[in-house]
Amino acid sequence: MKIVRRNTASGPQLAVVGTSGELVDVPGERDLVPLLDGRLHEAAEAALRTRATVTAEADADLLAPLDPPTFRDFSTFPEHTAGIVKLFNPDATINPVFFEIPTFYFSNPYAIVGPVADVPVPPNCVDFDFELEVAAVVGRTGRDLSVEDASDHIAGYLVLNDFSARDVQFHEMSMLLGPAKGKDTATALGQYFVTADELEPRRSGSSFDLTMEVRVNGELIGSDRLDHMAWTFPALAAYASRGTEIRPGDLLGSGTCQGGCLAELWGRHGRDFRPPLAPGDVVTTTVELLGGTRNRVVAGPVAQPITPFAGAAQN
Structure with missing residues (x-):
C-alpha cells in the first residue's frame, strides 16, 4: 500500500494510491502519524471501496507524506563512509566503531520539505550537497527493543534526500559537536509512504534489493542498492530505542548510499571532481518501489551576523 499527502484548499489530505496510480482520498484523514499504530490499512481499504474523491497524481500538489516528530539519521553504508573519510585524509579508513554501533545524529524535523519543493541554499553555504537515502517510519511505540522485536515497530519506508x-x-564539527546547522535547512521526503508489507518480496540480505539513483540536472551521479x-x-x-522510546512517525534514515552525495565523490576524486549545488540545479532521487524526489535549488537568505559577547575571553 502506498500513501501520499496532497495539498488542498482546506489543508493537507491523505490519499491511497490505487491500482492504476490514481490518488484516492482517505476521508477525514489529514495526518498519517495517528493511523500508523493499527488503523492505516482499514482506513485506506475503506477509501478504495468508496472512491469518494479521486485525483490524478499529475494534478496533485504533493506534500511530504508525514511530519515526523523526530528524525534520526544513521550511517549504514560502509562504501560511502570509506569515501567520506578521505576528504580529510587520503589514507584514512573506516573507523572500527562503524561496525560496533549504528551511529546517528538528530536532525531537524522542522526542515522536512516535500518531494517537489524548492530548496534554498543555506545561509553562509558554499559547498551545498545532497544525500540519497531511504528512511524507515516507526509505527508503534517501543523502548529498549531487541532487533527481533523492533522489526514489528516499523510501519513503512520512504525516500529521503538529506540536503547538506x-x-x-x-x-561547526571542528568543535567535536554536530552536525547541526550543516543539516538544518532542508530534508526532502519522497512522495510515497510505502507500507512494510509491500517491500517483503524484495527482502535481501540486510535490507531490500532496491536500486537507488540520484541525478543532477538529469545526469546520473550515483547508484547503489539498498x-x-x-x-x-x-x-x-532497536538502537534508537535503547534507554528511551521510539514513537509513531519517528523517522530513521539509512544514511547515504555509495555514490549518493558529492562529498563522497570529493573524497575519492578531489574537490574539483564535481561542483557543489547552485541555484537552478535540479536534484532527482529515485528508489525502486518507493518513488523519489525532484527538488530545485534556489537562492537562500544572507546570514545575519552573530558575534560573541564583548566581554568573552578569546585565547
Whole structure:
C-alpha cells in the first residue's frame, strides 16, 4: 500500500494510491502519524471501496507524506563512509566503531520539505550537497527493543534526500559537536509512504534489493542498492530505542548510499571532481518501489551576523 499527502484548499489530505496510480482520498484523514499504530490499512481499504474523491497524481500538489516528530539519521553504508573519510585524509579508513554501533545524529524535523519543493541554499553555504537515502517510519511505540522485536515497530519506508551545507557542517564539527546547522535547512521526503508489507518480496540480505539513483540536472551521479547496508532497519530501530522510546512517525534514515552525495565523490576524486549545488540545479532521487524526489535549488537568505559577547575571553 502506498500513501501520499496532497495539498488542498482546506489543508493537507491523505490519499491511497490505487491500482492504476490514481490518488484516492482517505476521508477525514489529514495526518498519517495517528493511523500508523493499527488503523492505516482499514482506513485506506475503506477509501478504495468508496472512491469518494479521486485525483490524478499529475494534478496533485504533493506534500511530504508525514511530519515526523523526530528524525534520526544513521550511517549504514560502509562504501560511502570509506569515501567520506578521505576528504580529510587520503589514507584514512573506516573507523572500527562503524561496525560496533549504528551511529546517528538528530536532525531537524522542522526542515522536512516535500518531494517537489524548492530548496534554498543555506545561509553562509558554499559547498551545498545532497544525500540519497531511504528512511524507515516507526509505527508503534517501543523502548529498549531487541532487533527481533523492533522489526514489528516499523510501519513503512520512504525516500529521503538529506540536503547538506558541507562547509558549514565541517566548520561547526571542528568543535567535536554536530552536525547541526550543516543539516538544518532542508530534508526532502519522497512522495510515497510505502507500507512494510509491500517491500517483503524484495527482502535481501540486510535490507531490500532496491536500486537507488540520484541525478543532477538529469545526469546520473550515483547508484547503489539498498541491501548494501551494513546495519538492518530493525537494528536502527532497536538502537534508537535503547534507554528511551521510539514513537509513531519517528523517522530513521539509512544514511547515504555509495555514490549518493558529492562529498563522497570529493573524497575519492578531489574537490574539483564535481561542483557543489547552485541555484537552478535540479536534484532527482529515485528508489525502486518507493518513488523519489525532484527538488530545485534556489537562492537562500544572507546570514545575519552573530558575534560573541564583548566581554568573552578569546585565547
